[in-house]
Amino acid sequence: MxxxxxxxxxxxxxxxxxxxxxxxxxxxxxxxxxxxxxxxxxxxxxxxxxxxxxxxxxxxxxxxxxxxxxxxxxxxxxxxxxxxxxxxxxxxxxxxxxxxxxxxxxxxxxxxxxxxxxEIKHIYYNNKLITSxxxxxxxxxxxxxxxxxxxxxxxxxxxxxxxxxxxxxxxxxxxxxxxxxxxxxxxxxxxxxxxxxxxxxxxxxxxxxxxxxxxxxxxxxxxxxxxxxxxxxxxxxxxxxxxxxxPSAGGSSTVPYGNVDLRFPAPSDITATSLNNYLDKVPYQGAIGSPLAGLGTSFIEAQNTYGVDATYLAAHAILESAYGTSAIAQQDNNLFGYGAYTDNPGQDAGVFPSDDYAIRFEAWEVRNNYLDPGSSNYGGSPTLTGMNVNYASDPDWASGVGSLMGQIATSVGSSVSDYQQYASNNTAPAPSSTTEPVYYLNGATGTTKTNTYYNGVPYYASAADGQNDMFFGPLENGSQGQSVTELQKFLNTQMNAGLTTDGDFGAATETAVKNFEAEKGLPQDGIWNFSMWQTYIDPLQTTPTLPAGQTVTVDEIEQGMAGGYVVPWYHIPNVGWVDAQDIQLTNVYRLIAANPLSTNTSIPVYSDASSTQTIATLHSGDFVVSAAPTANNGMYEIQFAAQTAASSDGKTPGTLMTGYVSAQSATLSPQA
Structure with missing residues (x-):
């Protein structure tokens, strides 16, 4: 017209x-x-x-x-x-x-x-004369x-x-x-x-x-x-x-903040305080403020430790957890949808011992597996658009995170121009650590359960060893995970099967298994069972075990995998690492704020039952230990540990502490 x-x-x-x-x-x-x-x-x-x-x-x-x-x-x-x-x-x-x-x-x-x-002027658009x-x-x-x-x-x-x-x-x-x-x-x-x-x-x-x-x-x-x-x-x-x-490359529909090099820190005005101010006031579904309020230090600490932009981490958490209100965020401390597969997200989502740990783990995972060139899921650039290649099936995932990054940046008067833009010759700062974070517990106990495949509960020198060497269930077409990767490596070594070691059990892997079964005179069903795992992949049967029904102490939690599913691993002092599915914790509880959907999710911990001095601040959902899970004179006595120096007033990570929490600010909920 x-x-x-x-x-x-x-x-x-x-x-x-x-x-x-x-x-x-x-x-x-x-x-x-x-x-x-x-x-x-x-x-x-x-x-x-x-x-x-x-x-x-x-x-x-x-x-x-x-x-x-x-x-x-x-x-x-x-x-x-x-x-x-x-x-x-x-x-x-x-x-x-x-x-x-x-x-x-x-x-x-x-x-x-x-x-x-x-006089007459000329207007060109994309090198074409449009009007004069x-x-x-x-x-x-x-x-x-x-x-x-x-x-x-x-x-x-x-x-x-x-x-x-x-x-x-x-x-x-x-x-x-x-x-x-x-x-x-x-x-x-x-x-x-x-x-x-x-x-x-x-x-x-x-x-x-x-x-x-x-x-x-x-x-x-x-x-x-x-x-x-x-x-x-x-x-x-x-x-x-x-x-x-x-028009710029990609036109006006390019991803907001899509070219920010996520390996660089956010601008200096993105601080723990400014993030908390944003999370404390942001409106969502008729409410003011997010349950993520108080986690600003966690985002900054994760950035400083693992070399991942804190604005991105906060935006990603907001997107995946619906500002901290989603069911898996509230029930599992899972802020990033980690392991929440499309078919059954609520059941498959990983459980994390705290929101703080979920943030630090995500930063470690993203930096090591998505942002570093040559890593397993590197998508061509250490940016949102690069991550979108392998991180999310939703093609608009990067746009959603980028838009939220823009809102956070705007809240402090910043803009995309203040962020490090990606160029192929960028030299990113080396992260302070490349080691997976752990969550420290103080006095946690549990009971070993019966494992379906092992004569007892298998334990390993590291969680990584357990993920590689443990048999979690029959491997067949549709299976995924590190166990499948180990099987594919074995078949390539034994039969020159030429399989891609990607952890996905598809038609090619099934054919290779059937060929192996035929060679060994086994039924050719294409399923790799426990007997075959022990006989061929772990022929020395060197995996040590603990008997079922034994009481054990757990001092650390590390997020990992069990087959294709996200599962925590527990560390038993002087023993090793155990799949969390094989331990029933007996005195570990989730510390839940009185209103976990509000901004009042930071919970003070006092030095004594009289609330004399605040010795720490925990967050709703944190795992703690308690010998008496009922309040005494309106106070819970809990055992917990320092997680990072930044979040624990300089205390060494792993420092064990005892404190008191008011029953008016929080309750203890059993952790299954």
């Missing part, structure tokens, strides 16, 4: 039937709104805040942590009660401040000498009629609205995710440029006769339009006569 030239005062939205961004005018007073509010009043508020330099980023109509913080900053600056609640007084102050920035459009007659160098409108210079600034710019962008599939002197550029829903809404701030002007309802610039607009149509037409400064288009990934060059627009 051809759009008419924009005449001053003309309502283009009436022609197109499209919406326009909400802007404020002097005298407008909206209803009182605060954190958790949604809708057009919030869009109005967010655009006003951006205009005045209190940048909230995208005007998405969600009154969240960033909007609350900037409202408080505005209120402080205008000597109002800084409570984040936008009442009549705050609206009036906003309207007055915005009205002071609004000017009238400049109207120039066709013969005005103020429009200098009126008239342009001019006013007040030492180059101007172009906006209708022709719209017409050019139409070629790329954009749509537009124009109302109240606001030009709104509308993108596709896919491209919405990659718009750069950071660091919005603008001065006085008569007209505005918006992207999807978020005003990104205010400009001095000029109306002048277009020599081509002989109609009064709206002109805007080319420089301001270039800056707005750059937020959508469209770069520009202008030499005074020719304007060349070039």
């Amino acid at each position: 051809k759009i008419q030239h924009m005449v001053a005062g003309m309502t283009l939205s009436a022609i197109l039937g499209l919406s326009v961004p909400t802007v404020s005018y002097a005298g407008t007073t909206e209803n009182t709104i605060q954190a958790g509010a949604t809708g057009s009043s919030v869009v109005l508020l967010q655009n006003d805040l951006n205009a005045l330099g209190f940048t909230v980023g995208e005007a998405d109509g969600q009154f969240g942590v960033v909007t609350t913080t900037e409202v408080e900053a505005f209120q402080k600056a205008h000597k109002l009660t800084a409570n984040g609640v936008v009442n009549t007084a705050t609206w009036q102050a906003l309207n007055k401040a915005v009205a002071a920035m609004t000017t009238k459009p400049v109207a120039l007659s066709a013969s005005s000498a103020a429009a200098k160098n009126l 409108p008239y342009g001019f210079t006013y007040d030492n600034t180059d101007y172009m009629p906006i209708w022709y710019v719209m017409n050019t962008l139409d070629k790329e599939g954009f749509t537009h609205t124009w109302s109240g002197n606001v030009w709104n550029i509308e993108t596709s829903s896919t491209a919405d995710k990659s718009i750069d809404y950071s660091k919005i701030k603008y001065g006085k002007g008569s007209m505005a440029i918006a992207i999807n309802g978020t005003v990104v610039a205010r400009v001095i607009g000029v109306t002048h006769v277009d020599p081509s149509s002989k109609a009064m037409t709206t002109f805007m400064p080319i420089y301001n339009v270039e800056k707005a288009l750059a937020r959508m990934g469209i770069q520009s060059t202008w030499n005074g006569k020719t304007w060349k627009m070039t």
